Amino acid sequence: MKIAIAGGHGQIALLLARQLTDAGHDAVSIVRNPAHVPDVEQQGATALVADLEQLDDDELALRLRGIDAVVFAAGAGPNSGAERKLTVDRDAALLLADAAERLGVQRYVMISAMAADSYDAERAVVPAHSDADVFQVYLRAKAEADANIRARNLRWTIIRPGGLLDTPPQGTVDVGRTVPRGTIPRADVAALVLHALVDDLAVGVQFEVTSGNTPIPAALAALG
Template sequence: MKIAIAGGHGQIALLLARQLTDAGHQAIGIVRNPAHVADVEQTGATAVVADLEQLDDDDLALRLRGVDAVVFAAGAGPGSGAERKLSVDRDGAVVLADAAVRSGIERYVMISAMGADTYDATRAVVPAQDEDAVFQVYLRAKAEADANLRARRLRWTIVRPGGLLDTPPQGTVTVGRTVPRGSIPRADVAAVVMHALLDDTAVGVQFEVTSGDTPIPAALAALG
């Protein structure tokens, strides 16, 4: 498969690119900053410089020619303001979906956030004035991006991981529409995405995921 990863310089994205290329597939990391190209290429992936906040879906679609599936792993990141939570975490995901449709790409995997639908609407407004309010905007952005994807006639999967860790992967998880609060290594999130793509599982399913006792392929297969 040839898989494009938006937010290609993120930690999960780099891990995913390495896992895909090690498995013999082609990965394309979409990055905004040209300085990040070398890091993407070190994983064995190809880097494409494209700013999701600046491109329209037509321009992005041109860069997705020949791609079989897309993954949204982008995010405004720590320290960014409420406005960029919406322009990257929400609007970037929508632009990627629009471009996928224009390119005839049916498979889309979204990396979202646990509890995205529980945001406080009274605080998730722009401009947000404090750290908690910015976090509420972030959850709103993720929830609205997920809702946009669910409404499309794409073969989508929405992955909502718990707290992210930089520890070694376990290869076993707990999944469900909702699961108790917990954490998960970033490498296991990447593996969840990879197996969903390569095994063609969890299509049309939104689920939360934390570390657990079930091997990743079996956990995803049980979701449908």
């Protein structure tokens, strides 16, 4: 498979690129900053320099020709303001879906956030004045992006991980529509994406995930 990863310089995206290439697939990592190209290439991926806040879906579709599936792993980052939570975490995800639909690419995997739908509507507005307010906008952005993807005629999977860790992969998880609050290594989130794509699992399923006791392929298979 040839898989495009939006947010290609993110920590999960870099891990996913390495896992995909090690498994014999082609990863195309979309990055905004040309300085990030060497980091992507070190993972065996091909870098595509493109700013998802500046392109339209026609331009992005032209650059993604030949892709079999797309992964949205982008994010505005912890130091960004409320407005970029919407333009990146929401709008860029929809742009990627628009481009995929133009290309006839049906497979779309979204990396979202646990409990995204629980945002406080009164605080999830722009402008926001505190870190807590910005986090509510982030949750709103994720929730609205997820809802939009669910409504499309795509073969989507929406993964909502708990707190992300930089620890070694465990390979076992707890999945469900909702699961208790917890953490998960970023490498295991990448492995979830890999198996969802390569084994064609969890299609049309949104789920939360933390570390647990079930091997990742079996956990995904149980979701349908």
